[in-house]
Amino acid sequence: DHPIAGQIMGTDPDEMARGAALLVGLGHDVIDVNLACPVKKIKRRSRGGHFLTAPREAAEVLQAVRDAVPPEVPCTVKLRRAWDDSEEMAANFERIFEAAYEIGYGWTTVHCRTVEQKYHGPGRWSFLRDLTARYADRVVFGSGDVWTVNDIFAMLDLTGVQGVSVARGCIGNPWIFRQARQMMAGAMPTEPTIAEQRQVLLEHFDLSCRLWGEQRAGRMMRKFGIKFAARHPQADAVKSAFIRCERLEEWRAVIEAAYRLDEDQLAAADGQR
Numbered sequence: 001d002h003p004i005a006g007q008i009m010g011t012d013p014d015e016m017a018r019g020a021a022l023l024v025g026l027g028h029d030v031i032d033v034n035l036a037c038p039v040k041k042i043k044r045r046s047r048g049g050h051f052l053t054a055p056r057e058a059a060e061v062l063q064a065v066r067d068a069v070p071p072e073v074p075c076t077v078k079l080r081r082a083w084d085d086s087e088e089m090a091a092n093f094e095r096i097f098e099a100a101y102e103i104g105y106g107w108t109t110v111h112c113r114t115v116e117q118k119y120h121g122p123g124r125w126s127f128l129r130d131l132t133a134r135y136a137d138r139v140v141f142g143s144g145d146v147w148t149v150n151d152i153f154a155m156l157d158l159t160g161v162q163g164v165s166v167a168r169g170c171i172g173n174p175w176i177f178r179q180a181r182q183m184m185a186g187a188m189p190t191e192p193t194i195a196e197q198r199q200v201l202l203e204h205f206d207l208s209c210r211l212w213g214e215q216r217a218g219r220m221m222r223k224f225g226i227k228f229a230a231r232h233p234q235a236d237a238v239k240s241a242f243i244r245c246e247r248l249e250e251w252r253a254v255i256e257a258a259y260r261l262d263e264d265q266l267a268a269a270d271g272q273r
């Protein structure tokens with residue numbers, strides 16, 4: 001059990017190269033460069049998706065990272081479909097996309113929104129379809145509007161991407177990956193049991209406490225509880241209960257009331273462990 005892919009984001013090629021080497025040293029199997037994040041520039045320095053306005057600088061970062069990573073460790077890049085919908089920015093995307101493969105990147109993951117869009121409005125799956133048609137020999141992963149397990153397979157079918165990146169669709173539903181494996185094996189995807197939901201909520205809370213401390217974790221878990229509630233048989237009532245939570249004890253009380261394990265459920269949970 002060790003990290004799989006580590007992602008870096010920054011401005012300066014040398015700094016990015018050092019960051020990449022650090023991640024390799026920590027045992028990551030893949031190094032991913034973030035040219036997609038829409039968060040505002042700091043001191044007018046490009047980073048993340050802002051590199052889509054500066055293709056030459058983007059290629060310099062990609063080159064520096066590739067040079068710093070041993071050849072047997074794949075480098076990949078995450079990018080948006082463009083900065084905005086102008087022709088100039090479409091050409092910039094193309095330059096960076098092509099440069100990535102020329103420099104030796106294994107694959108790209110393309111989020112089919114513009115940087116300007118941030119996370120608003122629909123992703124443009126037709127962009128991914130056109131991209132994979134134009135670059136049939138390139139490995140491309142798709143990202144954008146993958147909300148359910150069915151969306152994973154719909155994106156594969158409709159766009160021709162070789163892989164799909166699940167983002168907001170797994171917040172509150174980490175079982176989406178199990179469901180995808182079930183469907184790949186030809187089975188129907190199953191919903192998590194109450195016992196599984198309880199276990200994951202408590203584990204999430206525990207990890208969050210270790211990272212952020214109880215107070216902050218408590219505030220964050222209210223938000224995640226609301227997301228997880230969608231999988232509960234009484235989704236609306238449980239969601240409302242999480243929304244009303246103001247204190248950590250209230251959050252725990254919702255878990256105890258709504259995710260209570262009777263003896264049968266406990267036995268089933270024991271059987272799964």
Ligand SMILES: Cc1cc2nc3c(=O)[nH]c(=O)nc-3n(C[C@H](O)[C@H](O)[C@H](O)COP(=O)(O)O)c2cc1C
Nearest residue numbers: 007034036078111143144145146147166167168169
């Ligand atoms: C809260 C949040 C944090 C994210 N952080 C990252 C990140 O660190 N790196 C990255 O490549 N994408 C990040 N993304 C973008 C997602 O990977 C994905 O491209 C985007 O959400 C579109 O997919 P979706 O519409 O299915 O959510 C983040 C998205 C959200 C909502």
